Amino acid sequence: MGHGALLHGLWAAAEAGRLGHALLLTGPSGVGKFLTLERLAEGLLCQHGPGEPCRKCPACRRVAAGSHPDLLRVDALSHGFEELTIHFVARREVRPQNAWAGESIETFLRLVAGEAGWRVVLIRDADRMNEETQNALLKTLEEPGEQVLLALETSRPEALLDTVRSRLVQHTVSSLTTAEVSQALAREAPECAADPEWLRLAAGSPGRLLKLWRRGAGECLSLLMRAFREPIQAPSLAAELLELPGDFKGRTPKAEERNRVRFLLELGLEVLRDQERLAAGLAREDVMHGARLQDCPCPSDAARARRLEVWLEGRRDVDLNLNPGGVLERILDFTNSLLLERQRA
Ligand SMILES: [Zn+2]
Numbered sequence: 086m087g088h089g090a091l092l093h094g095l096w097a098a099a100e101a102g103r104l105g106h107a108l109l110l111t112g113p114s115g116v117g118k119f120l121t122l123e124r125l126a127e128g129l130l131c132q133h134g135p136g137e138p139c140r141k142c143p144a145c146r147r148v149a150a151g152s153h154p155d156l157l158r159v160d161a162l163s164h165g166f167e168e169l170t171i172h173f174v175a176r177r178e179v180r181p182q183n184a185w186a187g188e189s190i191e192t193f194l195r196l197v198a199g200e201a202g203w204r205v206v207l208i209r210d211a212d213r214m215n216e217e218t219q220n221a222l223l224k225t226l227e228e229p230g231e232q233v234l235l236a237l238e239t240s241r242p243e244a245l246l247d248t249v250r251s252r253l254v255q256h257t258v259s260s261l262t263t264a265e266v267s268q269a270l271a272r273e274a275p276e277c278a279a280d281p282e283w284l285r286l287a288a289g290s291p292g293r294l295l296k297l298w299r300r301g302a303g304e305c306l307s308l309l310m311r312a313f314r315e316p317i318q319a320p321s322l323a324a325e326l327l328e329l330p331g332d333f334k335g336r337t338p339k340a341e342e343r344n345r346v347r348f349l350l351e352l353g354l355e356v357l358r359d360q361e362r363l364a365a366g367l368a369r370e371d372v373m374h375g376a377r378l379q380d381c382p383c384p385s386d387a388a389r390a391r392r393l394e395v396w397l398e399g400r401r402d403v404d405l406n407l408n409p410g411g412v413l414e415r416i417l418d419f420t421n422s423l424l425l426e427r428q429r430a
């Protein structure tokens with residue numbers, strides 16, 4: 086969706102024997118970078134390819150079923166790993182018990198092509214590779230083998246080592262238009278795809294919007310905006326936050342609470358940054374949360390800067406596993422103090 090021109094260019098390059106063997110797709114998070122790479126692979130492996138995959142031939146069906154022998158998807162998060170450790174790239178004699186034990190890139194590439202065509206390795210969120218992993222991948226990037234494509238995707242290319250980046254041909258995709266976001270989500274989230282209020286929250290990224298929608302961002306934003314308008318005590322806000330309908334699954338109730346507080350802080354930081362944009366003179370309609378901020382008091386430059394800092398500290402403390410209730414209390418104490426000061430003045 087929205088990245089068709091790039092795909093057709095890459096398929097044409099493959100047809101002409103100019104595709105190269107390592108590419109990096111960058112762009113904002115949630116705009117469909119990994120989906121684009123999957124489609125690229127599908128179109129390379131299709132029996133009628135390279136080109137738009139037919140979705141009917143046995144190769145296409147195998148890709149769709151996740152059982153094509155010449156396609157390896159390296160996706161840490163989908164297996165419950167935060168980090169792409171070296172075990173995803175190379176088999177090691179010593180492997181910690183809870184490390185990745187599935188197929189490694191090196192093992193995959195040692196096999197002969199199952200269908201005598203392309204062999205494709207897709208790496209999702211390449212920024213999750215630590216330095217050791219990246220160094221191990223370098224070896225493969227230097228000698229990938231015949232008709233091998235390594236395709237990486239990340240929204241944070243700066244997390245890659247220069248040595249790795251210099252071996253990749255970089256392509257960048259940009260945010261989608263509102264119409265494209267709406268079309269991309271028409272099936273998965275029809276109510277959301279048809280609502281201008283929601284579409285405005287997408288910022289050109291269907292992935293972002295879907296996440297916000299599943300977590301009930303609408304209700305969370307109402308709660309936040311109240312907190313930026315009038316003093317709310319932390320226990321009462323926490324109680325309301327716990328009642329929000331969104332999907333915040335965690336392994337324990339504490340983890341779920343942390344997910345909720347983190348979500349509130351992330352949205353809150355977005356709103357606060359938008360208030361900075363308004364204060365800097367941007368037009369209300371050009372700022373995502375502009376309309377929402379209309380009846381919120383705007384504290385002085387210094388007070389806003391300090392409040393932003395307090396919220397950022399809170400966001401960091403939640404990641405450091407500090408008690409989310411305590412973090413919420415600290416943030417609200419400060420936010421309330423600005424509102425009370427204003428009421429007194
Ligand atoms: Zn096909």
